[in-house]
Amino acid sequence: MKISILTSLLILLSLAAQTSPVLKIKFDDIESGNIFLINVQKELTDTLSINNGKVTYEAKIAAPTFFYLIVDGYNNTRPLELVLSSQLTEMKFESYKVVGENTVNEAYPNSPIFISDPNNNIAFFEFLSHWKSFYNTIQALSENDSEEQLEKRKNTYHTFLSTNKQIIENNSDQYVSAKMIDFLLNNNLLQFETLQTYYDLLSPKVKESYLGFKIGEKSGKAGQLQPGKPAPEIALVDIQGKKYSLQSLKGKNVILHFWSSSCAPCIKEAPDLLKLQQGNTENLVVINFSLDTDNSKWKKGIERAGIEEMINVCDLQGYNSVTAKSYDVTFIPVYYLIDANGNISLKGTLSQITEKIKEDMP
The missing domain is CATH 2.60.40 (Immunoglobulin-like)
Known part of the structure; x- marks a missing residue:
């Protein structure tokens, strides 16, 4: 038939x-x-x-x-x-x-008992177990801001990341590895360099997945915030009431620095950022965009970082800020270098931005 x-x-x-x-x-x-x-x-x-x-x-x-x-x-x-x-x-x-x-x-x-687990979900539940332990330890160490407590929090954080990096590496060919990185991003636990390192661990197959591509965007290795793309417009008012936009800054290179008063690495890098600004006063504008949600903490953070003479802006919306969202900010510190034509030149760490400036503006 x-x-x-x-x-x-x-x-x-x-x-x-x-x-x-x-x-x-x-x-x-x-x-x-x-x-x-x-x-x-x-x-x-x-x-x-x-x-x-x-x-x-x-x-x-x-x-x-x-x-x-x-x-x-x-x-x-x-x-x-x-x-x-x-x-x-x-x-x-x-x-x-x-x-x-x-x-x-x-x-x-x-937590389930898996009889068959082809996607290795059990690794994610192991990851969550480390997260709970980390969360409890950090909460206990947040009672004061003494140098000893800050150092303990720092060591706990690095231990946590080191442990979970190994879990992600062991599951680099599994979609669950992207889920772990996404979880860390959503909880603001990754700095830019660490995110790039984690993203590089993922297999090509996972990088092409839905979550893998999203992580690639945030790491600066995919998406619309790539070098050469027009930077999202900004409409900012600094602590003195002066207004800024990329249009008004055309002809100058701009560093858009996302930070907060509670971010220890941000405070630590502040002197180097100030030095970079002072060495390029004619052709470089640095805008420090704080993700603080408390006005007094933001102002105290400015003093603590020693950046009172720089351009400081904050809309007190944290990660919900329109500007933060348009630049896909999910961790800090992160820096965007925007060229004189208003295009993204680089998204990266302060050291990467500094090297780029040395190359392009000798």
């Missing part, structure tokens, strides 16, 4: 649209209820029913994708984070507890 071309095409389309189980969950102590499974990339939510303590999710997933999982009535404010793909992920929960909104400093009580 001959099959027409149209029939063959319909069969192929039908096969392409077919879904298969990509997630199975078993609860030992929940018989019924609803689960909300949120595809973060597509911003779509599927509602699944728990029947006799079991749930099966069928979907067509072309590439590893990041999901939020919420058991209605238990963890609505603290979603469980998962990477799912076309391969079946199976897990079970022996006891699923209610998670409050203010339990960020507690060990997450609903």
Whole structure:
């Protein structure tokens, strides 16, 4: 029997649209209820029913994708984070507890037991365990700003990053590694150099993924904030009430420096930034954009950094600032060098910016 071309095409389309189980969950102590499974990339939510303590999710997933999982009535404010793909992920929960909104400093009580874990989600839960320990230690060390406490916080931070760098490196070919970096970015725990280092650990496959590309944008290695692209316009008012825009500064090179009074590396670099400004007074303008949300802390930070004579601006919106968002600022310190034509010359560290200025403005 001959099959027409149209029939063959319909069969192929039908096969392409077919879904298969990509997630199975078993609860030992929940018989019924609803689960909300949120595809973060597509911003779509599927509602699944728990029947006799079991749930099966069928979907067509072309590439590893990041999901939020919420058991209605238990963890609505603290979603469980998962990477799912076309391969079946199976897990079970022996006891699923209610998670409050203010339990960020507690060990997450609903970590699953994985029966099959093709995307190595277990590595992310190991990562979260280190994060909880780090968070608790930092909170305990934040009672005062003594030199001893500051040094302990610094060492704890570097230990935390070193431990998790190894986890990311061990999973460089897994999408979950990008999820870990994204988590660090969202919690403002990566400086620019560290982000670039972490991004370079990712395999080409992960770099091409949804989260991988987003991380590449933030690291200055992809996207619209690349060298040669027009810099986003700014409309800033400094502490003296003077207005600045890239249009008004055309003909001069501009360093846009994002920092805050609570950022120890920012304060430490301030003398070198001031020195760079003073050595290039005719053709370089430095604008210090603070992400502080408290006016008094911002002004005290300016004094502490010794940058009172420089241009200092702050809209007290923190990371929600329109300017910070337009420059995709998710960590500090970070510097943008904008050339005399209003185009981005470089996004980088102070040392990278300084070298670039030496090359272009001898």
